[in-house]
Amino acid sequence: MAAAPSSLASSHLSPIAAVSTPAVPHQLRIGCSRRRAGRIVAMAGSGKFFVGGNWKCVKNSLTGRIEVSAQNVWIGKGGAYTGEISAEQLVDIGCQWVILGHSERRHIIGENDEFIGKKAAYALSQNVKVIACIGELLEEREAGKTFDVCFRQMKAFADSISNWADVVIAYEPVWAIGTGKVATPEQAQEVHAAVRNWLKTNISPDVASSTRIIYGGSVNAANCAELAKKEDIDGFLVGGASLKGPDFATIINSVTAKKVAA
């Protein structure tokens, strides 16, 4: 892979961590994904936490530091789209965030860049904030196409985004998601720095320095600290490790420690 462009300082950014937990039966669910259908996804940042999944369970048990994210939303105003979730529904129940472009939506469900971009545009138009996921397949990395893929996915999001204050970028190499094969801190930092530089070049230096870029893919209690030390890693999007409460706490603390250190 070509050398990454120089990174922009991001140590002032509020860190973020994200987690998921297994489904709780008989709860209203928003969003779904593979083995973790109905999971909770929590993110910490800007002094807030964000959680999505089993709505009643989440909403009734969280403090004001926690916000909720869905894992899917429809591309436009609600209507006869059976099985889909509208942004209006999310707003109605007080759900502030949605995860878009997750690799499972791209590679299993078949959502393409344009479709994901439409979702982002409409969600943002309804004041639903977006966790914009990008990331390359293993064969794309091995072919030296990591930056090409991530930048193409970034452009699709950027074409739909006017207010970057409501966007968090999640870099999740597909080969690291749910595999136990985490990117090394250097591999992750290289892509995060490149994405931040892409924002600087294609959007603005302000957006580049203020947009949080979080890493996802086999983050756990053992590897989070070294990842969190990297300059352009502003937090985590965590799946499997969030099934273990103490591990999640360790992950949250790793990014909180970064914020304190900054």
Ligand SMILES: O=C[C@H](O)COP(=O)(O)O
């Ligand atoms: O949504 C979460 C990410 O896909 C990461 O999942 P993972 O931590 O199980 O690899």
